[in-house]
Amino acid sequence: MSVTRDDVLAALKDIKDPASGQDIVSAGVVRALNVDGDAVRFVLEIAPSAAQAYEPVRADAEARVKALGVGTVSVVLTAHSKPSAPPDLKGARKAAPAGPEPVPGVDRLVAIASGKGGVGKSTVSANLACALAAEGRRVGLLDADVYGPSQPRMLGVSGRPASPDGKTILPMRNYGVTMMSIGLMTNEGQAVVWRGPMLMGALQQMLMQVQWGALDILLVDLPPGTGDVQMTLAQKARLDGAIVVSTPQDVALLDARKGIDMFNQLKTPIYGLIENMSTHICTNCGHEEHIFGHGGVAAEAEKLGVPLLAEIPLHLDIRKAADGGAPIVVSQPDSPQARVFRDLAKRLIADGIA
Numbered sequence: 001m002s003v004t005r006d007d008v009l010a011a012l013k014d015i016k017d018p019a020s021g022q023d024i025v026s027a028g029v030v031r032a033l034n035v036d037g038d039a040v041r042f043v044l045e046i047a048p049s050a051a052q053a054y055e056p057v058r059a060d061a062e063a064r065v066k067a068l069g070v071g072t073v074s075v076v077l078t079a080h081s082k083p084s085a086p087p088d089l090k091g092a093r094k095a096a097p098a099g100p101e102p103v104p105g106v107d108r109l110v111a112i113a114s115g116k117g118g119v120g121k122s123t124v125s126a127n128l129a130c131a132l133a134a135e136g137r138r139v140g141l142l143d144a145d146v147y148g149p150s151q152p153r154m155l156g157v158s159g160r161p162a163s164p165d166g167k168t169i170l171p172m173r174n175y176g177v178t179m180m181s182i183g184l185m186t187n188e189g190q191a192v193v194w195r196g197p198m199l200m201g202a203l204q205q206m207l208m209q210v211q212w213g214a215l216d217i218l219l220v221d222l223p224p225g226t227g228d229v230q231m232t233l234a235q236k237a238r239l240d241g242a243i244v245v246s247t248p249q250d251v252a253l254l255d256a257r258k259g260i261d262m263f264n265q266l267k268t269p270i271y272g273l274i275e276n277m278s279t280h281i282c283t284n285c286g287h288e289e290h291i292f293g294h295g296g297v298a299a300e301a302e303k304l305g306v307p308l309l310a311e312i313p314l315h316l317d318i319r320k321a322a323d324g325g326a327p328i329v330v331s332q333p334d335s336p337q338a339r340v341f342r343d344l345a346k347r348l349i350a351d352g353i354a
């Protein structure tokens with residue numbers, strides 16, 4: 001069954017906020033609500049010291065939304081002010097600036113977006129970043145997928161980024177890609193409790209307070225959908241354009257269209273679409289089949305008057321490489337699968353996008 005945003009809010013309104021005595025919706029505790037088909041995600045924004053007290057609230061919220069018949073529910077506790085422990089992500093800048101700002105040192109800021117989850121946006125981002133680096137571009141990758149940051153795993157990066165001055169953060173680096181992920185600021189396998197700025201502020205701070213250095217391009221791997229992170233990115237940072245990843249399935253395309261509409265409203269240029277899982281080539285016999293259909297993204301791109309930038313096959317090696325911490329562009333650079341990403345990188349450079 002499909003649940004609406006209002007259904008979710010109505011269910012959450014029955015839960016009392018321990019701090020204010022109001023319900024958690026009226027008290028402004030429920031933030032970043034994202035209803036994506038059968039999946040519902042939101043955060044509960046609380047005082048940093050109140051994490052334990054709010055765990056029953058979190059569990060109750062999860063249970064109530066689940067009872068609506070939702071497939072997956074993700075509820076994350078976030079803290080809205082800074083702790084005493086480093087890194088101190090606050091303080092380097094005072095009030096939030098009103099309009100979009102350029103990211104210091106970054107020539108081009110490009111979002112990699114998808115309407116629907118699981119279409120391979122992170123896989124595309126990781127491979128594209130590595131392919132651009134292999135072409136000699138100075139490239140950064142910001143993993144802003146707050147609900148499921150996967151770039152540390154895909155790029156084989158672990159550990160906590162250092163903050164020598166307590167104000168700025170030193171990014172990580174692998175395969176020639178400078179990277180930072182919200183996942184590196186949280187403990188793997190633990191419920192995410194933000195011990196720093198609030199979630200949306202975190203995105204702005206990861207853009208502005210990470211020492212990116214001089215970059216030709218910074219790619220931002222966005223969470224799926226059209227939520228607060230996308231809005232924050234477009235409103236706070238000078239975003240040059242967006243690339244939308246979709247599979248050829250109708251349902252993915254429908255969501256991709258919503259994403260495109262959002263970027264149009266935000267006046268962010270769409271550089272083009274990428275069809276992922278476009279065709280499947282059997283690793284045993286070489287037989288080619290179109291598991292999710294084929295050509296849907298090309299038709300959509302034509303309708304929208306934007307280029308189809310790449311058609312990426314569904315291939316076991318792409319998944320294994322991404323899950324193994326060395327994207328296929330790095331681990332098997334001469335394979336036909338890697339070549340698709342390398343051609344994409346060359347095309348973006350030739351078009352002046354990267």
Ligand SMILES: Nc1ncnc2c1ncn2[C@@H]1O[C@H](COP(=O)(O)OP(=O)(O)OP(=O)(O)O)[C@@H](O)[C@H]1O
Nearest residue numbers: 117118119120121122123148313314315318319322
């Ligand atoms: N072309 C491909 N061939 C084979 N496997 C792929 C391909 N693209 C993505 N995958 C696999 O599909 C899964 C989902 O991909 P990925 O995490 O990149 O998607 P996403 O859109 O970023 O998801 P999320 O919604 O979680 O952000 C991963 O296990 C990845 O390895």
